[in-house]
Amino acid sequence: MTDLTIIIGGGLAGVTSFYELTARGLPCLLIDAEADVARGTSFANGGGLHPSLPDPWNNPGIGRHLFASLFQRDAPMKLHMSQLPHLAGWGMAFLRHSARKNYDAITRANFDLAEYSTRQTEALQQFLNLDYDSAAPGTLKLLRSQAERNEALRLADMLAAKGLHYETLDRADVQACEPSLAAAQGLVGALRFPDDGIGDARLFCEGLAAAAVKKGGEMRLNTKVLSLLVAGDAVVGVKLHDEEIRGRVVLAAGVAAADLARPLGVRLPIRPAKGYSLTLDAGHLGKARPHHLLVDPMQHIAITPLGERLRILGMAEFVGHDRRIDQRRLTQLRGFFTALLPDLAQQLDWEGAQGWAGLRPMSADGRPFIGASDAAGLWLNCGHGHLGWTMAVGSARILADAITGTQAEIDTAAFSPNAGQRRLR
Secondary structure, eight states, X not given: OOSOEEEEOOSHHHHHHHXXXXXXXXXXXXXXXXXXXXXXXXXXXXXXXXXXXXXXXXXXXXXXXXXXXXXXXXXXXXXXXXXXXXXXXXXXXXXXXXXXXXXXHHHHHHHHHHXXXXXXXXXXXXXXXXXXXXXXXXXXXXXXXXXXXXXXXXXXXHHXXXXXXXXXXXXXXXXXXXXXGXXXXXXXXXXXXXXXXXXXXXXXXXXXXXXXXXXXXXXEOSOOOOEEEEETTEEEEEEOSSOEEESEEEEOOGGGHHHHHGGGTOOOOEEEEEEEEEEEEOGGGGGGSOOSEXXXXXXXXXXXXETTEEEEEEEEEEBTBOOOOOHHHHHHHHHHHHXXXXXXXXXXXXXXXXXXXXXXXXXXXXXXXXXXOSSBTEEEEEOXXXXXXXXXXXXXXXXXXXXXXXXXXXXXXXXXXXXXXXXXX
C-alpha cells in the first residue's frame, strides 16, 4: 500500500486529523464534497470547548422523554415518528447505555478526552497563532430546580475527583458574576466551570487546514467519495467519480461515516441529531454582552459570545438526514434568549440573524470511535455527537498516535472501535 493517508471529511474531525498526521510527516490528502472545510456540522455549532459537560445525552430516564417527544411539537430533544423504523437497533443501544452505571462510566471517559483535548487545543492555538475568536470565560450551567441542582452537583463531584474545577452559585451569585442575567426568571442558581473556553469552529478549521497545507498536506474539495476501495479484506483507497486513489483511509465524515463503512460489514452505530443555531451581531452591546458561555441543560440550548457576535444554539431532533431549517425552531431559540436576557433581546437585530441547521453524528453509547477498525487499512475518527469541537484536537492526536505507533498520553481504551461490546463486526 502507498504511504498516502486519505482523510474523508473536512469538518473538525477531518481537519484536525489532517493536521496531526501531516505534522508528523505523513503524506496526507483530505477529501470533502463541500467547497471549503467546515461547511457542514462544524460551520455554526455552539462554539463551546467545555470538558465540564461531557455527559452523553442518553441520561437515565431519557426513554420516557423521547416517547413523550413524539407528541410534543417543540420538545428540546425530539424524536419524529417517521424515524422509528430507522432507529430501532441504534435506539435500543442508546437506551441500554442510559443505565446509571453505563452513563457514569461514559461520562468519566468523555471527561478525560475532553479535558485533554481542550488543553491541546489551547496549545495548538498558541503554537500556530490561530485566530478564531477564542477566549476562556468559563461556563455557567443554569439550574432551574432543586432536582437539576442535585444532579448537576452529583456529576460535578464525580468529575472533581478527575480534576474538574467548579463553583456553586446561588441566584445572587449568578447575577453578580454574569450581570446580563439580572432580569432572568426561574433560575435557582448555577454551576460555574472556570476552565472552559469558546471559539469559532469554522474559523479554527480554516486556519488549521491552511497550516496543514503549508506542511505539505493536500486537499481535494468539491470532491465526493463514492465508496471505499477494497482488496480482499483490506481497505486500499477510495473511489471518486472518475478516479481511484490508493492509500490508508481515515473515516472522519460525520453522519456520512456509517453509510461509507456499511458495505464492508463495519457497523457504525451513528445517527444524525439535528441542531439549530442563530448568530447575531452584538458588538454594539459592549460590556452588556454575556461574558460566559451560558448553558441550559434541560432545554438543550446554549448562548455563546463569539467575538463581536452572539450565537444561540440548541435542540436535538431525530429526523434523519434532513438539513432543512425549520423556522419554528429558530423562533424557539429567539424565545429562549428573550426570556433569559429580555433587555438585550430588545437591542438585537433579529431580522439580520443568520440561521443554520446541522446534523451531529451521535453514537449509540455517547462516545466517539477513534482508532483502527476491523477492516485493515480503515481508521475511524467519528461519532463525537455534541462534543465534536471539545474533543476534536485530542481525538486527532490519539488517532495519529495509533497510526504512527506512538504511546497515547491518556487512556484511550474507552474509544476503541473494537473494545468489548463496541466491536463493529
